[in-house]
Amino acid sequence: MDYKCIQCGCPVKTLYVQYSPGNIRLMKCENCRAVADEYIECEIMILVIDLILHKPKAYRHLLHNVINQKTMKFQGLLWKLAIVFLLFEAHRCLILESGKGKTGSSMSFSSLVSICLKVLADVLFGNFMFLLTFFFMIKIFFHVSITISRRIDLLLILMISSYFKIFLVAMMVWEFPSSVIFIIELFCLSSNAVALKVMTESTMSRCVWTCFFAYAIKFLVTQILELILLGQLMQGWSQISSSFLKSA
Incomplete structure (x- = not known):
């Protein structure tokens, strides 16, 4: 840059x-x-x-x-932003789970395991699919090759333009409905689109559709993973319960 x-x-x-x-x-x-x-x-x-x-x-x-490659240490900044970004994502997932009434002092061990698996799937695999879709849509819409340098630039602008996630910290102090998270995600989507437009000098419509598809795929993948993990967890606990009853 x-x-x-x-x-x-x-x-x-x-x-x-x-x-x-x-x-x-x-x-x-x-x-x-x-x-x-x-x-x-x-x-x-x-x-x-x-x-x-x-x-x-x-x-x-x-x-x-x-934030210029000539004047800043890009690698250190990228790692720090990635850690903060993933922490915000984990906090977002926990807020959504608490909004469903799945967290509390009387939570069972199976529920705790289920929530931990859901957070890991959302944060790691969900964001992996988000980035994969984001890079793929850029290659399709903008007709450019995704080099390593361009990947670093795209990762950087995504994490910086997702600064609206900092408002999730306010939800630790004040009680807001979990629907506020979707408003924050909408602001992040629009901010990502503007940052992508500034970087690529492309049309706003292409940038919006690129970010929209990435967010949509992330949402669908996390919902599918939640159903799969819940089914596997229920099946595992039923097998443990049946084997315990047989031994008794």
């Missing part, structure tokens, strides 16, 4: 010239003649608000001019 003008998306060599500490001059884009990146002199809250409002120029600033 190179530096880019947040207005038109054209590459720029540098964003500002520093004459002395605290004394800088913002550079203009040679294509649109506008300031290449006005967020450099803005407060962080302005950037956060524009990200929530899904402004493409805010995503260009974050994805191209802040």
Whole structure:
């Protein structure tokens, strides 16, 4: 990822010239003649608000001019974001299970095992199928080869643009209905689509459909796995119970 003008998306060599500490001059884009990146002199809250409002120029600033392979350690950042992302996903799954009334102090051992298997299936296999579908749809819709470097960029923008998952932390403090999770997922989908549009410079419709199919496949896979795991768990416990009764 190179530096880019947040207005038109054209590459720029540098964003500002520093004459002395605290004394800088913002550079203009040679294509649109506008300031290449006005967020450099803005407060962080302005950037956060524009990200929530899904402004493409805010995503260009974050994805191209802040998180840049030339200035940051990508591998360490990627691993940290992946761990945080998976923790949020596990927390989301636990909230959904608690909304179904499956968690509590009087929960049996079989229920605990079932919930743990469901969380693992949702977090690991569900997100694996999500990424597989996401990469496949990009290859189909955008007609590009998915190289290792491009995979890293796509993973990074997915995890960064899923920042709405941080609102799951609020559900640990205040009691919200589990339906709020679907609203958060909808915001993540739209944010992922805008980030993908900024990265690929493609049409918004293609980006929305790419993210929608990925989320849909993830949902279907996790629901199927839940039914399979529940059936296998019930069958296993019935066999254990029958063998125990026979021995008694």
